[in-house]
Amino acid sequence: MFWVICALKQNPIAKPGISAGAAENKHGTEPKRMRSLNRLNDFFYLFFPGICMACNSPLQHGEQVICTSCGYYLPLHNSHLNADNAVSRLFWGRIDLVSAAAYYSFQKGSHVQRLMHQLKYKGRKEVGTEIGKRFGAELKQTQLFRQAELIIPVPLHARKLKKRGYNQSDFFAHGLSSKMGIGVDSVSLVRETITETQTRKSRFERWKNVESKFRLIDDTAVRGKHILLVDDVVTTGATLEACARVLLGTEGTKVSIAAMAVAVY
Numbered sequence: 001m002f003w004v005i006c007a008l009k010q011n012p013i014a015k016p017g018i019s020a021g022a023a024e025n026k027h028g029t030e031p032k033r034m035r036s037l038n039r040l041n042d043f044f045y046l047f048f049p050g051i052c053m054a055c056n057s058p059l060q061h062g063e064q065v066i067c068t069s070c071g072y073y074l075p076l077h078n079s080h081l082n083a084d085n086a087v088s089r090l091f092w093g094r095i096d097l098v099s100a101a102a103y104y105s106f107q108k109g110s111h112v113q114r115l116m117h118q119l120k121y122k123g124r125k126e127v128g129t130e131i132g133k134r135f136g137a138e139l140k141q142t143q144l145f146r147q148a149e150l151i152i153p154v155p156l157h158a159r160k161l162k163k164r165g166y167n168q169s170d171f172f173a174h175g176l177s178s179k180m181g182i183g184v185d186s187v188s189l190v191r192e193t194i195t196e197t198q199t200r201k202s203r204f205e206r207w208k209n210v211e212s213k214f215r216l217i218d219d220t221a222v223r224g225k226h227i228l229l230v231d232d233v234v235t236t237g238a239t240l241e242a243c244a245r246v247l248l249g250t251e252g253t254k255v256s257i258a259a260m261a262v263a264v265y
């Protein structure tokens with residue numbers, strides 16, 4: 001029984017690989033199966049309300065993952081509202097993007113850091129899906145982001161993926177997808193593991209190599225498309241830049257970036 005409840009508390013829509021993405025149909029209504037699952041979920045939440053992944057307080061009926069108070073007070077970055085913003089400026093002179101934005105401002109010791117920690121290290125994948133849904137609803141209202149045609153999450157190293165069991169950015173991607181109505185491709189862009197020769201290089205050289213080791217295994221999936229490249233927290237932007245370079249190497253491809261949060265100091 002306990003495991004059934006735990007399973008129901010995990011968001012059921014996120015799946016790896018390529019998908020059509022939208023959990024809602026074209027009329028914006030949920031399929032019958034989703035409605036039944038939601039009712040069942042509500043029923044269990046009456047008895048097992050769970051806690052807010054940001055502030056740790058008990059969730060009230062109808063609240064999921066993030067409480068109403070945190071939904072109101074967590075620091076939104078609002079960079080999607082202005083093409084000239086702190087996230088897009090990170091990439092100026094480095095790479096040509098259509099637009100770039102992050103949902104939250106991230107500071108050490110903050111509730112946003114706690115959210116990210118729950119997602120990356122505590123197996124709370126529903127945090128990624130929830131932030132994706134919230135940001136996706138906002139991005140769909142903007143001129144630049146609603147032109148995006150395909151979502152690609154920054155891939156993890158195979159070794160890290162095996163250890164963690166999931167890529168946190170996949171769940172963010174599927175949350176965005178459910179609100180923006182565009183698909184997710186988490187297989188065409190891959191992050192290559194460190195090779196035998198690389199292990200003999202110095203630590204700095206190895207770091208440089210790791211940062212740039214991305215490859216498209218199928219460029220027809222992205223050719224001529226406006227790609228929304230997504231990641232968890234943007235700090236220097238080096239990883240996103242390396243991924244975007246690979247995507248932009250394909251004819252006619254455009255890239256925008258959406259992150260769950262951006263580090264602010």
Ligand SMILES: [Zn+2]
Pocket residue numbers: 052053054055056057066067068069070071
């Ligand atoms: Zn809260």
